[in-house]
Amino acid sequence: MRMIGCVSPPSAGSLHILGLDAATHGPAIRSRLGVVPQQDSLDVELSLAENLTVYARYFGIPRQVARDRAAELLKFVQLADRADSKVEPLSGGMKRRLTIARALVNEPDLVLLDEPTTGLDPQARHLVWERLYRLKQRGVTLVLTTHYMDEAEQLCDRLVVMDAGRIVAEGSPSQLIARYSSREVVELRFGLDDLAGPAGAELVKALEPLADRIEALPDRLLLYTDDGDAATAAVAARSIEPTSVLVRRSTLEDVFLHLTGRTLVD
């Protein structure tokens, strides 16, 4: 992200952004980018409106234009009524929205967002998503990193899954689901302690023909199948009685976990 933002030099190879070489055209590229960093890094000594106007001046935008844009952007991120307040008392969601407004002050061609909704409550997340979606509609290219698969599903036309610094899959959310998962997933829970152990292995063997793929987790079995209800009926027909059954659509999270594994990466 830092390399694309022309803040860190490329560590290897060559990098072209908006048709310009990142190694030699740093300022020219940065003038056309909007950056929403993971940490807001807002100017706590300035008011909300001043945060935007001062930032605009770093891009060489004339004062009057900066003021007009600040007012317009504060309205866009629903902070117009707080224009003259300081940054400190704002909630996390408000700060995020202000940071997004700040990234738009130079009317960028490309906006980089580093985990834009991490740490926000659901209301704030949905508002941020809605605003980002509107930007996308306006034709602004968004490049975002996220750990939230629902966020990727909501916002991305095209996504890459990274594991340990390498791209392991690439495509649209629906393509990835079609390629790496089934249409539906049946989650079965039993009264057993450890389904990943020998007791679970027997169950897996019995259920094997019913699904494309079965995953045994300590607390539940996941049956990947195209028809969840049919699989559930088949389970009952074999007089296997789970304590709970949940049929759901396959999500990007299933794809991500399948591709990158379930072990914790610290």
Place this chain on the structure above:
Amino acid sequence: MLTTLLLRVSPRRAGAVVERNVLVHRRGWVVLASGFFEPLLYLLSLGIGLGALVGRVPFAGESVAYPVFLAPAMLAVQAMNAALTETTFNVFGKLKYMRLYDAVLATPVTPLELALGEIGWCLARSGLYSGAFLGLMALLGLTPSGWAILAWPAAVLIGFAFAALGMALTTFLRSWQDFDYVMIIMMVMFMFAGTFTPLGAYPAWARPLVELTPLYHGVTITRGLSLGHLDLAMLGHAAYLVGCCILGLWVAARRLGRLLQP
């Protein structure tokens, strides 16, 4: 290398960094004024109070009243203090705690423009103090020579040198504890850089050490101008300060780039 970098500097972007500081301090001008009073208090207590006991001191073959001797040194000290506090304490806060520069360097602003902007702001501020202080010296009859008016730009040069060095120093500081070192450096220079006594009063072994401090060169210039003793050596002193400006700027821009754009 620095010259090619300097040629690529956009004055407008460096100016935007200055503008940000002006906006912040527009409301806090009382805090701004505080930097003016400290050296004034020293001048009154030590120059006029203690000066009555000291009497006259030898300077360039004649003897001058102690307050007249001390006042231009306080002018230089004021320029140093203003520059160092701004570029160490304030810049460190913005660099490490407010993380302000991370956001600034995501814009077209380069590390050198950022450093120049912060120094420019610092000079505007310390230039105001120096002007006011010099005016006050004149009012109190502490500027025997008309050349004293040139002590103002001299004070700005001193400010530039210390601002650049301070900026460079700040990039090496790790935590607020390290500011003890900054305080010691300021204190030692304040006491021993030929401020209170002529260089001849120091023991022979200490003189080269005194001559190493930028403040000594600054004091020599402001004192010479204020008392109307101009000689060619002054150009040497000024060159030393210009050297400090260049060195400080170069180190500061490099280190800022390395810290913020790894």
